[in-house]
Amino acid sequence: MSALMLMSKILDGIDTAPPCAGRMRLFFSHHPVDIAEAKTVCRGCPVADACRADAVAHRAPEGVWGGALFQCGVPVAARVPVGRPRKAVAP
Template identity: 45%
Template sequence: MTSVLEPTLGLLHDEAGRVDEELLPCRVNNPELWFAESPADVESAKALCQDCPVQGLCLDGALARREPWGVWGGELFLQGVVIPRKRPRGRPRKNEAA
């Protein structure tokens, strides 16, 4: 049996249903933004999450589920771990600015 305190996707969905949908950035913007390939798009998604009323619950649930990838609760996940930023595809430049 699932505890009410467990940060499940069902609980997140229920809590989000109690909030005006206009306040939920992942529902009013293109959902693909939260799973974008572009580092700039990922940063945009993370910024949009900052004022979300269910941000904490979203992040707690993603941590508990070890989400494989995407932006959850304002953090970027890769293979179940929070990472600071998404690297662009390809090899880094030889003369990267410090």
């Protein structure tokens, strides 16, 4: 299920727009500052628990859902960088 379809399912049936409405780019950013801000926005959201539960149930591929960061369909503590790790600099 795509992120847009999942978000539509979560928002179906609620009367007021959640705090994330119109800010989708923030919730799919790879920058740590944006991820922290997205998690903060979720704290006061009335559908955060349902959002997170649906993201778990549908294995949301990535992004912040209900205050939790998802990567490869599972909640993670921090985003794992893409690509090869940097070479250690010899002292």
